[in-house]
Amino acid sequence: MxxxxxxxxxxxxxxxxxxxxxxxxxxxxxxxxxxAYKNKYEIDTLPKKPDWKPDxxxxxxxxxxxxxxxxxxxxxxxxxxxxxxxxxxxxxEFLDQYNDQDDxxxxxxxxxxxxxxxxxxxxxxxxxxIGITYxxxxxxxxxxxxxxxxxxLFFVRHYKxxxxxxxxxxxxxxxxxxxxxxxxxxWIDEPKVHGFxxxxxxxxLENEERMGIFESAMPLINAYNxxxxxxxxxxxxxxxxxxxxxxxxxxxxGMSDIRTHRIINFDGNEANxxxxxxxxxxxxxxxxxxLINRLEKLIFQISMVANIxxxxxxxxxxxxxxxxxxxxxxxxxxxERKFISGMNRRYKLIFSNPVSGMKKDAWTTIRxxxxxxxxxxxxxxxxxxxxxxxVVSKETQLKxxxxxxxxQQEMEQIEMDQDKTGYNTDYPTARTAVTDELLDKAxxxxx
Numbered sequence: 463m464x465x466x467x468x469x470x471x472x473x474x475x476x477x478x479x480x481x482x483x484x485x486x487x488x489x490x491x492x493x494x495x496x497x498a499y500k501n502k503y504e505i506d507t508l509p510k511k512p513d514w515k516p517d518x519x520x521x522x523x524x525x526x527x528x529x530x531x532x533x534x535x536x537x538x539x540x541x542x543x544x545x546x547x548x549x550x551x552x553x554x555e556f557l558d559q560y561n562d563q564d565d566x567x568x569x570x571x572x573x574x575x576x577x578x579x580x581x582x583x584x585x586x587x588x589x590x591x592i593g594i595t596y597x598x599x600x601x602x603x604x605x606x607x608x609x610x611x612x613x614x615l616f617f618v619r620h621y622k623x624x625x626x627x628x629x630x631x632x633x634x635x636x637x638x639x640x641x642x643x644x645x646x647x648x649w650i651d652e653p654k655v656h657g658f659x660x661x662x663x664x665x666x667l668e669n670e671e672r673m674g675i676f677e678s679a680m681p682l683i684n685a686y687n688x689x690x691x692x693x694x695x696x697x698x699x700x701x702x703x704x705x706x707x708x709x710x711x712x713x714x715x716g717m718s719d720i721r722t723h724r725i726i727n728f729d730g731n732e733a734n735x736x737x738x739x740x741x742x743x744x745x746x747x748x749x750x751x752x753l754i755n756r757l758e759k760l761i762f763q764i765s766m767v768a769n770i771x772x773x774x775x776x777x778x779x780x781x782x783x784x785x786x787x788x789x790x791x792x793x794x795x796x797x798e799r800k801f802i803s804g805m806n807r808r809y810k811l812i813f814s815n816p817v818s819g820m821k822k823d824a825w826t827t828i829r830x831x832x833x834x835x836x837x838x839x840x841x842x843x844x845x846x847x848x849x850x851x852x853v854v855s856k857e858t859q860l861k862x863x864x865x866x867x868x869x870q871q872e873m874e875q876i877e878m879d880q881d882k883t884g885y886n887t888d889y890p891t892a893r894t895a896v897t898d899e900l901l902d903k904a905x906x907x908x909x
Contacts (some may be wrong), residue, residue, distance in 0.1 A: 468607035472616055472632055474647045484603045492577055492600050495674050498525040499576050505687040516698035520691045524683045525676045528767045529575045532675055536794050537571045538835030540564040544870060545827045553820055561594040570596045570666055578672035584662040584811055592812050604665050617663035635660050659814030666804040669796055679764045686757040693750050710736050766793045783837065791834060798832045805830060840865065
């Protein structure tokens, strides 16, 4: 975390100082994590072996598997932001649709899993609407004050343009200004008011330590890649073993004939004293397999993400499945709390801009619903929901059902579908024209 004293003004020198620190962090850490997700590991950088030795380099992309599995579990079901205030709820729905926020949330979650942190930036677009976009920590950073509250002071984003010139912008709590790097950092315009009540960006965290989800397992992944590559080298070696012939001298033509026809035929009185066999080095297959299996198990244990591709995983159901996903669920709960903190700041900043048309404190009415992407058993869910009838509210009852995306809309639809006459009398519900006719006839007879 970059920190300066509260009240420090942004200058070209300060920008240059922290751009250098940020770029050093990119080189030392973020590039390695990004390469790992793209299946580029340490195995590719090891020294080459002699030409006569097999030299397989097999990277196994655990980083991507762990990240995407966790991301699917965490935001496979989109995050729902709802409010009891209908105007606020309606604006949130428009904002999410306008910015394709479900996809933004998924990408932001993935960025946090890879790098341990990610950024969200807010702006007013050409249409006069509030825009939301995500950025990786390779593209942006926040400078905080040195107080215990760690208030954001400056948000800096940078990029290379089509001419490979570094450009970017910085924002504080009131203004935004653009810069360019031509040997030194220079301002290219005057500061402009951005309209938000605070630095128009939010840092989302994977955890308080800002560690990527697979970062602690990287040494194990590198060891796994090395072990499985050596295993492949051994396979190549055994497929191309040397033939040892003692007691006879072969001509070039004889060696070629053996290689072509794969037949060895020696005659003569001393044939029984000849030795013809393949040279083999000691077989370490069992040791290698044990190491590979142990490393794979540890990778998933340390990352706390379930290996859902394991053949034994699919045979588990019910509470046993929940126990297998417990570690990943705990991890998701921690991330959920960090995301809620980030989303609170998102809507607090957006509602502070007059363009939104919302009251500044309307963000306090918003509730967030995270639905972990567990394998769904609709029959069990329906039975549980049915048994909750009369015990809890209708809203809580509907939350049990994974097929219900929006509980509030579902309740409104149920109310619209109800037979109001039937529920206000002793008449049966779900009446048809035939039952209405019979009821009328019965009433006339009674009279």
